[in-house]
Amino acid sequence: MNDTQRAGATSPFKIRIEEKTHIGADGTRLTAIRDLSLDLKPESMTVLMGPSGCGKTTLLRVVAGLDDDFTGEIDMPAHSRLGFMFQEPRLLPWRTVRQNIELVAAPGFSGNDLENLAEAVGVAEMLSRYPQELSLGLARRAALARAFSTEPDLLLLDEPFVSLDERTADRLRRLLLDVWSARPTTAVMVTHNPREALLLADQLVLLAPRPTHVVAVETIDMPQAERDTKMIDVLHADLSRRFPANFAEL
Amino acid sequence: MSETALQRDVRRQAAWYTRGPWVSILSVAGFLLFWFAAAEIAQSRLLPGPVAVIHYVIHESLHGDLVFQLGITLWRVVASFVVAMIIGSAFGLLMGQVPAVNRALDPWLIVLLNLPALVIIILAYIWFGLNEAAAIGAVALNKIPNVIVMLREGARSLDPGLDEMARAYRLTPWSKFRNVTLPQLQPYFAAASRTGLSLIWKIVLVVELLGRPNGVGFELHLNFQLFNVTAILGYTLAFVAVMLAIEYLLVQPLERYTTRWRNKPV
Numbered sequence: 001m002n003d004t005q006r007a008g009a010t011s012p013f014k015i016r017i018e019e020k021t022h023i024g025a026d027g028t029r030l031t032a033i034r035d036l037s038l039d040l041k042p043e044s045m046t047v048l049m050g051p052s053g054c055g056k057t058t059l060l061r062v063v064a065g066l067d068d069d070f071t072g073e074i075d076m077p078a079h080s081r082l083g084f085m086f087q088e089p090r091l092l093p094w095r096t097v098r099q100n101i102e103l104v105a106a107p108g109f110s111g112n113d114l115e116n117l118a119e120a121v122g123v124a125e126m127l128s129r130y131p132q133e134l135s136l137g138l139a140r141r142a143a144l145a146r147a148f149s150t151e152p153d154l155l156l157l158d159e160p161f162v163s164l165d166e167r168t169a170d171r172l173r174r175l176l177l178d179v180w181s182a183r184p185t186t187a188v189m190v191t192h193n194p195r196e197a198l199l200l201a202d203q204l205v206l207l208a209p210r211p212t213h214v215v216a217v218e219t220i221d222m223p224q225a226e227r228d229t230k231m232i233d234v235l236h237a238d239l240s241r242r243f244p245a246n247f248a249e250l
Numbered sequence: 251m252s253e254t255a256l257q258r259d260v261r262r263q264a265a266w267y268t269r270g271p272w273v274s275i276l277s278v279a280g281f282l283l284f285w286f287a288a289a290e291i292a293q294s295r296l297l298p299g300p301v302a303v304i305h306y307v308i309h310e311s312l313h314g315d316l317v318f319q320l321g322i323t324l325w326r327v328v329a330s331f332v333v334a335m336i337i338g339s340a341f342g343l344l345m346g347q348v349p350a351v352n353r354a355l356d357p358w359l360i361v362l363l364n365l366p367a368l369v370i371i372i373l374a375y376i377w378f379g380l381n382e383a384a385a386i387g388a389v390a391l392n393k394i395p396n397v398i399v400m401l402r403e404g405a406r407s408l409d410p411g412l413d414e415m416a417r418a419y420r421l422t423p424w425s426k427f428r429n430v431t432l433p434q435l436q437p438y439f440a441a442a443s444r445t446g447l448s449l450i451w452k453i454v455l456v457v458e459l460l461g462r463p464n465g466v467g468f469e470l471h472l473n474f475q476l477f478n479v480t481a482i483l484g485y486t487l488a489f490v491a492v493m494l495a496i497e498y499l500l501v502q503p504l505e506r507y508t509t510r511w512r513n514k515p516v
Contacts, residue, residue: 064418084418090411094433094511103429104419130511150419 013040013154013186014075015063019211020055021070032058033070034211040154040203043184045224047197049246050207056190057087059212060156063188076154081106083152083185085160089139091131097142098127106151114149120179121145137168144176148183155180157189161196173199177224194239194247198232200224204239206246216243298480306484320488323466326382326454330389331446337390338397338442343435345398346405362395367453371460380461389453396449397442404438436508443501451493 020033032055040046048056061067063074064084091100101114118124121141131139140160147155160176161169173196180187191197197204204218218239222231240247282300289299298306310316345352345359374388408431416426458467466485473481 061414066414066417082418082420084415086411086415088411090415092412092429092433094436095429103425104421132511156418 012042013063014038014073015040015059016075017059017062017070017072019071020058020062020067022058031211033062034213036072036213038205038214038217040186040188042186044202045180045187045189045200046203046205047201048188048190048205048207049192049194049197050212051209051246052192054207054209055212056207057158060158060188060190063154064156080153081150083147083150083155085140085143085147085155085157087159087162089131089136089143091139091142091146093131096128096130097123097134097145100131100142101146101149104146105149109149109151117145117148117179120182121148121175137164137172140164140172141175144172144179148179151183152185155185155187157187159191160189161191161193169196176200181225194236195232198235198239199227206243209245215246296477296479298483302480303483303487306480307488310481310484311488316485316488319464319466319469319485320492322464323451323454323458323489324492326386326389326458326465327447327451329386330393330450330454331443333386333390334393334397334446334450335439335442338394339401339439341394342398342401343405346402347408352402359395359398362391363399367392367456371453371457375461382462385454385457385462389450389457392453393446393450396445400438400442401435404435408434433508440505440508447493447496447501451489 015036015038017033017036019031019035022030022032024030036059038046048059050056058067062070064082065074091097092103095103097118098114101118105114115124115127118127121144123138123141123145126134126138126142131142134142144160147157157176161172164172177200189200198220201218201220202224204220206215206218207213208215220227220235236247285300289297289302307316341355345355370391371388374384374391378384378387412430412434416430421430454465455467455470458465459471462468466489469485470482473479473485
């Protein structure tokens with residue numbers, strides 16, 4: 001199992017999408033993505049940023065294999081395991097937190113592993129609770145534990161910290177970094193929050209409005225743990241100057 | 251200030267008698283009292299009081315074949331129920347998830363929904379003979395369209411977000427059905443079973459009355475010809491008691507168990 005994981009981790013993921021078109025209920029065609037090309041570095045965090053409605057979520061769904069209706073190819077190792085954190089926690093309300101995690105966990109994932117992971121994300125006390133008994137923040141933590149329990153080759157995060165108050169969101173971002181550094185994997189996150197992007201990204205991908213494609217890829221070399229508010233401010237100012245369209249929203 | 255104390259008092263009083271089964275017991279006692287009074291006033295062989303009827307039920311269960319007749323009817327109810335739920339769920343889910351199938355089968359469904367129970371029963375007996383299979387089949391066929399309608403609604407209201415989650419995490423089809431789909435359909439199954447049991451046992455009596463040599467329906471028919479109202483009420487009472495027992499001892503506990511995740515306070 002370790003061998004396949006290593007093989008998965010060292011070969012890069014290549015995303016080539018020529019065109020992805022939605023057909024609306026009234027029959028109108030809407031091109032969400034055109035000529036998008038992106039390589040993911042193994043065990044790095046790629047953050048996608050773009051104006052809202054530009055097709056970021058569509059892109060993640062295509063990468064996750066949830067939407068086959070596009071032209072192009074997603075090149076990833078066979079039998080890759082996936083972890084997906086959605087905008088809403090999407091836990092099964094009729095299963096306890098523990099059952100929710102066990103349902104998707106990797107084959108070799110033991111009860112001990114589960115408890116360690118739960119401890120790391122701070123839901124150890126909540127394992128026998130049902131999701132409806134949890135606050136949104138706790139449910140997000142449980143969803144994070146679930147995403148890591150698959151021991152993913154590719155971790156996809158779709159604005160996982162929206163609609164939380166800033167303090168909770170910030171705590172969860174640090175938590176994500178901790179858990180992720182302990183269990184490194186290739187990760188792709190979508191966000192429209194520039195500070196979140198600058199805190200988490202190894203590779204920051206700026207996307208154009210619909211139909212979306214890559215405008216620029218910025219690499220941030222400093223390790224995430226060493227980034228402080230001041231440094232993020234400097235980066236933010238610099239990027240706002242160079243890409244006003246992508247940073248105008250704040 | 252005294253007003254708020256009074257309000258609190260009223261609230262405590264309300265809490266006292268809504269707690270526990272007091273209201274239900276009182277309500278049943280009221281009904282028995284009304285029945286008793288009506289029978290006393292009428293003083294007629296055609297309206298026996300509760301005492302006479304209960305005496306008949308006890309006597310017939312000990313010395314007659316009331317228990318056997320109840321058993322026969324109950325078996326027909328269970329058999330029709332199982333057949334109707336299985337076939338109805340299968341078609342309901344299919345029609346809820348595949349629009350083309352829904353369009354093709356919807357006219358059939360509407361015809362079946364509006365076909366009188368009596369017509370189905372008579373035709374079943376004429377075409378398939380006066381036998382057990384025709385009886386059970388006819389009852390099931392009366393219930394199937396209701397099950398289809400409810401389960402189709404259930405299949406249409408499945409959460410696409412959870413479906414996406416199941417696909418992203420590569421759940422096997424069986425695991426997805428058991429953990430994601432089935433729990434979402436549970437309320438629809440519960441509603442279909444609830445209305446199903448009550449509808450089915452009424453139709454089973456008609457089927458027995460028209461073409462079976464035993465069962466509660468047959469006994470009702472027999473006693474109708476004898477104008478034995480005590481026996482008619484006795485059989486009705488006994489079977490209603492059986493259905494109530496099923497509701498409170500089987501259906502409700504099962505439902506509490508399957509919805510336990512919903513009852514927890516936040």
